[in-house]
Amino acid sequence: MLLLAVDTATPAITVALHDGDSVLAAESDVDARRHGELLLPAVDRVLAAAGARLDAVTDLVVGVGPGPYTGLRVGIATALAFGSALGVPVRGLCTLDGLAYASGLDGPFVVATDARRKEVYWARYADARTRVTEPAVDRPADLADTVAGLPAVGAGATLYPDVFPDARGPGHQSAAALASLAAELLAARPLPDGGAPAASGGPSAPSGPGGLDSPGAGFLPPLPLYLRRPDAQVPKNYKVVTPK
Amino acid sequence: MADEPLVLGIETSCDETGVGIVRGTTLLADAVASSVDEHARFGGVVPEVASRAHLEAMVPTIERALATAGVSARDLDGIAVTAGPGLAGALLVGVSAAKAYAYALGKPLYGVNHLASHICVDQLEHGPLPEPTMALLVSGGHSSLLLAPDITADVRPLGATIDDAAGEAFDKIARVLHLGFPGGPVIDRLAREGDPAAIAFPRGLTGPRDAAYDFSFSGLKTSVARWIEAKRSAGEDVPVRDVAASFQEAVVDVLTRKAVRACKDEGVDHLMIGGGVAANSRLRAMAEERCARAGIILRVPRPGLCTDNGAMVAALGAEMVARGRSASAWDLSADSSLPVTDTHVPAHEAVHAAAHAAAHAHSHVHAHAAGEGH
Numbered sequence A: 001m002l003l004l005a006v007d008t009a010t011p012a013i014t015v016a017l018h019d020g021d022s023v024l025a026a027e028s029d030v031d032a033r034r035h036g037e038l039l040l041p042a043v044d045r046v047l048a049a050a051g052a053r054l055d056a057v058t059d060l061v062v063g064v065g066p067g068p069y070t071g072l073r074v075g076i077a078t079a080l081a082f083g084s085a086l087g088v089p090v091r092g093l094c095t096l097d098g099l100a101y102a103s104g105l106d107g108p109f110v111v112a113t114d115a116r117r118k119e120v121y122w123a124r125y126a127d128a129r130t131r132v133t134e135p136a137v138d139r140p141a142d143l144a145d146t147v148a149g150l151p152a153v154g155a156g157a158t159l160y161p162d163v164f165p166d167a168r169g170p171g172h173q174s175a176a177a178l179a180s181l182a183a184e185l186l187a188a189r190p191l192p193d194g195g196a197p198a199a200s201g202g203p204s205a206p207s208g209p210g211g212l213d214s215p216g217a218g219f220l221p222p223l224p225l226y227l228r229r230p231d232a233q234v235p236k237n238y239k240v241v242t243p244k
Numbered sequence B: 001m002a003d004e005p006l007v008l009g010i011e012t013s014c015d016e017t018g019v020g021i022v023r024g025t026t027l028l029a030d031a032v033a034s035s036v037d038e039h040a041r042f043g044g045v046v047p048e049v050a051s052r053a054h055l056e057a058m059v060p061t062i063e064r065a066l067a068t069a070g071v072s073a074r075d076l077d078g079i080a081v082t083a084g085p086g087l088a089g090a091l092l093v094g095v096s097a098a099k100a101y102a103y104a105l106g107k108p109l110y111g112v113n114h115l116a117s118h119i120c121v122d123q124l125e126h127g128p129l130p131e132p133t134m135a136l137l138v139s140g141g142h143s144s145l146l147l148a149p150d151i152t153a154d155v156r157p158l159g160a161t162i163d164d165a166a167g168e169a170f171d172k173i174a175r176v177l178h179l180g181f182p183g184g185p186v187i188d189r190l191a192r193e194g195d196p197a198a199i200a201f202p203r204g205l206t207g208p209r210d211a212a213y214d215f216s217f218s219g220l221k222t223s224v225a226r227w228i229e230a231k232r233s234a235g236e237d238v239p240v241r242d243v244a245a246s247f248q249e250a251v252v253d254v255l256t257r258k259a260v261r262a263c264k265d266e267g268v269d270h271l272m273i274g275g276g277v278a279a280n281s282r283l284r285a286m287a288e289e290r291c292a293r294a295g296i297i298l299r300v301p302r303p304g305l306c307t308d309n310g311a312m313v314a315a316l317g318a319e320m321v322a323r324g325r326s327a328s329a330w331d332l333s334a335d336s337s338l339p340v341t342d343t344h345v346p347a348h349e350a351v352h353a354a355a356h357a358a359a360h361a362h363s364h365v366h367a368h369a370a371g372e373g374h
């Protein structure tokens, strides 16, 4: 297995290559405004560092957010195009799950990332591998009771210390963690026919409370978790004609 | 013909997800997925709605184009993509996908200019472009008069709208008349049954001291809206067909008058008209008539190639390959205000800067005429 993971749902542009046993190479850069520019060169460098070519990749995993949309779409568009060109399945993972996995925590905690507009994207976890709520977007103050007393992981936590006084690392998403989580998930669910799912995204893991097969900790379709409806605004320079 | 470059082009600058495949100047596939219906109730293109639709449609549209053309992605000689101008978030979906496809297939990538693509698409209809070609680009996003001595390297802005794009004016008047979005086709249809001389609407920027090649449709738009409102407040019926015909006549008169004048001034005997408004039947008829009188050969692609599409991007990409232009680098970014003088975005900064400087030395009106984007 050669698994390529990318995530651009947060300010991090992060890429990792995993062979099923360990991470072969990984790279992360934090630049909220240049996802589109930085992702492909990062993929190129990660492949070069591992001495691999893209056409040897057998599995693609992409962080599907939640995250600010413009950056989020870069990773997903890239992964989907790779998948189409290579004929390889593309699976989504919740970006918050990567941060949770990287935290290594084994008790309850919360992951929070910056959703801008004074809001956070967040979810609660029972442990590093087990998400217990659907990802959501809320104002931190509205979460105070829900997350009281819980350690918090992710840059959204450090932004709002009043609500998340027990902020822990990591602050930024890493595709290495995402790739490791994906490799665990793939190893835990061998397919009945022994082959890879043919369609992009493949079937999600069956649901069940807790553990790797919970709906929150499994693969998702490679589609963005926007969580918000689009702002229905025509561009600023659009002048409305109002007859006097 | 088989050794002409086989290029796939991706266009996502506004609300159409377009993927075209060409071999040289031959069109093999032109797949388009439009999100126009999702924007209709807002009376204009909503950027976030467009970006979401692009992401969903991108790969299926690429796969559909490849299937239609009956070619293997492995046989492509290059992948071209609109790098700008356009809506930033929308462009980024196409650029990301194009880079990933090109990288995965080991093909050169060409980030190209949307406006130059609108001109180059005519090669698919009428064969190689004469050099130079004069081009009038009119759509909901742009109204530009461009001189193109070399579509791959030298496009010079002569004039552009100083306020609304021509297509925008059609949309706005259609809205005032409660005719829906987009406004172009319905106004064109109603105008055929109306009298273009019924109401004397103003012709913007046509005075002796006005910029010879610039356009302004804002005053016309306001004038039409006020005329309609005056009728309504007087309790009279609005003669919709006459209003549509007279408004359209004012727009088309200015566009064709300035385009023909530019041809004469620059000694160019070919005029190409592109962009969504080029589908307008009155614009085609008046341009035909005025060009014939001035001894100018008119080239207007069929309507499907005038609106935003992937074939036009592929057409320019194929020309880039044929002329040995530099490919783009993997760090190509979307540039929502890419100047029209940047016909493409080559890899090396040095090359880029030199081409940019040379183009600016020639352009005498608008350094940022293309910046109006969509």
Ligand SMILES: [Zn+2]
Pocket: B114, B118, B139, B141, B275, B307, B308
């Ligand atoms: Zn256009």
